[in-house]
Structures are given as C-alpha cells and as structure tokens.
Amino acid sequence: MKEHIILASASPRRRELLSSMGLEYKVVVSDADESAVSAEGVSPDIYVQELALIKAAAAAKQVMKDRKAVIISADTIVVNGGKILGKPADAQEAFDMLSALSGHGHKVYTGCCVMRIRDGKTVCRSIATDVYFKELSEDKIWRYIATGEPADKAGAYGIQGLGGMLVERIDGDYQNVVGLSVSALADTLEKDFDIYIF
Amino acid sequence: MKEHIILASASPRRRELLSSMGLEYKVVVSDADESAVSAEGVSPDIYVQELALIKAAAAAKQVMKDRKAVIISADTIVVNGGKILGKPADAQEAFDMLSALSGHGHKVYTGCCVMRIRDGKTVCRSIATDVYFKELSEDKIWRYIATGEPADKAGAYGIQGLGGMLVERIDGDYQNVVGLSVSALADTLEKDFDIYIF
Numbered sequence: 247m248k249e250h251i252i253l254a255s256a257s258p259r260r261r262e263l264l265s266s267m268g269l270e271y272k273v274v275v276s277d278a279d280e281s282a283v284s285a286e287g288v289s290p291d292i293y294v295q296e297l298a299l300i301k302a303a304a305a306a307k308q309v310m311k312d313r314k315a316v317i318i319s320a321d322t323i324v325v326n327g328g329k330i331l332g333k334p335a336d337a338q339e340a341f342d343m344l345s346a347l348s349g350h351g352h353k354v355y356t357g358c359c360v361m362r363i364r365d366g367k368t369v370c371r372s373i374a375t376d377v378y379f380k381e382l383s384e385d386k387i388w389r390y391i392a393t394g395e396p397a398d399k400a401g402a403y404g405i406q407g408l409g410g411m412l413v414e415r416i417d418g419d420y421q422n423v424v425g426l427s428v429s430a431l432a433d434t435l436e437k438d439f440d441i442y443i444f
Numbered sequence: 445m446k447e448h449i450i451l452a453s454a455s456p457r458r459r460e461l462l463s464s465m466g467l468e469y470k471v472v473v474s475d476a477d478e479s480a481v482s483a484e485g486v487s488p489d490i491y492v493q494e495l496a497l498i499k500a501a502a503a504a505k506q507v508m509k510d511r512k513a514v515i516i517s518a519d520t521i522v523v524n525g526g527k528i529l530g531k532p533a534d535a536q537e538a539f540d541m542l543s544a545l546s547g548h549g550h551k552v553y554t555g556c557c558v559m560r561i562r563d564g565k566t567v568c569r570s571i572a573t574d575v576y577f578k579e580l581s582e583d584k585i586w587r588y589i590a591t592g593e594p595a596d597k598a599g600a601y602g603i604q605g606l607g608g609m610l611v612e613r614i615d616g617d618y619q620n621v622v623g624l625s626v627s628a629l630a631d632t633l634e635k636d637f638d639i640y641i642f
Contacts, residue, residue: 411641444591
C-alpha cells in the first residue's frame, strides 16, 4: 500500500523541506486552536510537541475518510533565556527580540508528529537546536527589520533567508531551525511507519 | 559606485546561496588548474583557501577590464580522520567513503575569497564545520548511492539533498557545508569591502 502523505502546515518552508526529501504530499491546512495548549508548567520540548499534535489532530478531522493518509505536522518555537519568543507584533517588538538574541545562544525547538489514519498510530518528537547570534549593532538590527523578513517569523528572524547572516553558528540540526528536521522525520517514518525515503 | 559581483563557481548550490543573500551577480566559470595547489604539508584550512584563490585568480583574468568587478570564489573539501575526500570515482568508492563517515564526525572546510579588481584587494578565509553522521547500514548506503546523488559530491554526500537524512547534527555553519558560508561572506563584504547586504 502506498501511503498518502499529508502535510498539516501552511508554511512554505516546510513544503520545501518535504519536497527536498523527494516525498509526494498534499497540504491540508487545519484550523488548529493553538490557544488550547498552554506553555505553563511544561518544558518547551513537550509544549512544542503538543502544538504539533493539535495541528495533526485538526488535519485528521479533514482527511479521516482516507485510510491511506499519513499526516505530518510540525510547530517551531524560539526560546531565549527561558522565554518563548513568538512572532513580533510590530517593528519595536522585533527590535526587542533581536536585541535580546544578539551576541549569544538561544534554542529553537521543533515538534513534529506523524499520525497514521488507518490505525491512529501517532509518534511525536521534538528536537532542540542551539543557535548562536553574532553581536548585532542597533543599526544592523533596524536595517534587518526594514527588509520585512522578521514580521512573520518566531523570534523575529528567518535563518534560511537574510537572517542567516545574523547567525554565527549552530549546534544541532539546521532544518529543525528552518521548520522541520528532515533527518529526524526520515528516522521516524522508517522506524515507526516502515516508510522508506530511499 | 555599485560593484559588479562575479561568482567564480559553476556550482548551482553556490548560486542559490548567493541568491538567498539578495545579491545580484554574474557567473564566470574559470578554468582554474587545481592541480597547481598541493595538499601536502599544509593544513586543510590553508589548502582550501589556496584552492579558492586560484579560482578567483582565473576568473580575474577574464573580468580584468571591469573596474567595478568584485569576484567571489569558493572551494569545499571534506576531511575525515586527516584524509581529504574528493568526489568518488565510482559506486564502490562512494560506498567506501560513506562507510568511513558512518557513525561519527568529520570536518567540512570551505575556503572563500573576495577579490576586488580595482585595487587587487583580496581577502580569503576558511571555515570548518563539524558534521556528525548517523550509524548507517550497508543497505542504507547502497540505497543512497542508487539515488545518484553521491556521484558528483565531495565526500559522496550532499547535505542539502537526500544526504541530509544521513546527518545526525552539525556544529558550526550549515551553509559552509553546502558550499559557502553566507554569514561569513556577509561579514567579509561588510568589513573589508564596505559592501552591505542590508
């Protein structure tokens, strides 16, 4: 049986990552209510898995009739000094976030779930990557904000775009920072679902 | 004066990386004679800078009349246990390389030169990134070789393609493994050539 891979994410970056695996897939954008999950009292790696899980569950409602469907969902958060950074509300908040990230390391967590409709089997895991920023001048930060890139990004930067030039180095999985660890996903598909990429 | 950026590399991956910086550039493929440089008696970081330097010099011959030209060149080598891995000659050599990389770390060095025609100013630097491979079964290695991806890649893998699924984690700059550290190049352009990306 050839599975129908469903990506439960509207992110163009996650689409590119799945495509880089050579996977054929359909995108199902779900109306997951992320406010149903709280970051209070749980560790970031559990929190981000829960965010991914509601996305998978919301997509499952839409594709429930497809017995060959296997849903892949993911969510990414940026954590700096114990504080979760979401998408900045405005330029000033973007400036505050980037100033806080300047010159040291923070963590990016991506939670990813694979959910098989046929039997409900679901495997979630989260991965953390350390990202170290260069020392950024205020001027540099404002010029980066002026490019428009920070607006819709958690932590106010995108590592795969111009934001890559703010980054000194990473420790861990790069794609995990972009939005999904292709390497960890391949392991999960292989070991838990017997789906081989190659 | 607006500089004319020249990329002295035929690599589609380096083209994509420069494009991701938002840079406008022209590609000049040079006929650099890499055999003029020897790895004997020099450290890998110096060797790879020399490889990048001959590429820049060969391109300079072609664009010498353009006083606004600024050449960017790069070369990448994979070093495993002190041994430089080039492109595999055949499937068996690809298998031997990937078997040698399996289950532990190796280093990828990229040397990058920026050469300004106007005054000959040239700045070269090299960066090393640690790449840690998963433990790979023989079967997995042969299936990866069968995808055709290893054939034209130093070290017999491409991290930005299916080969990313062989990688456990990296320590350092990701783009440096793909073929050019966009982050380090931006620093060089800014500090040494007063060229600002943003």
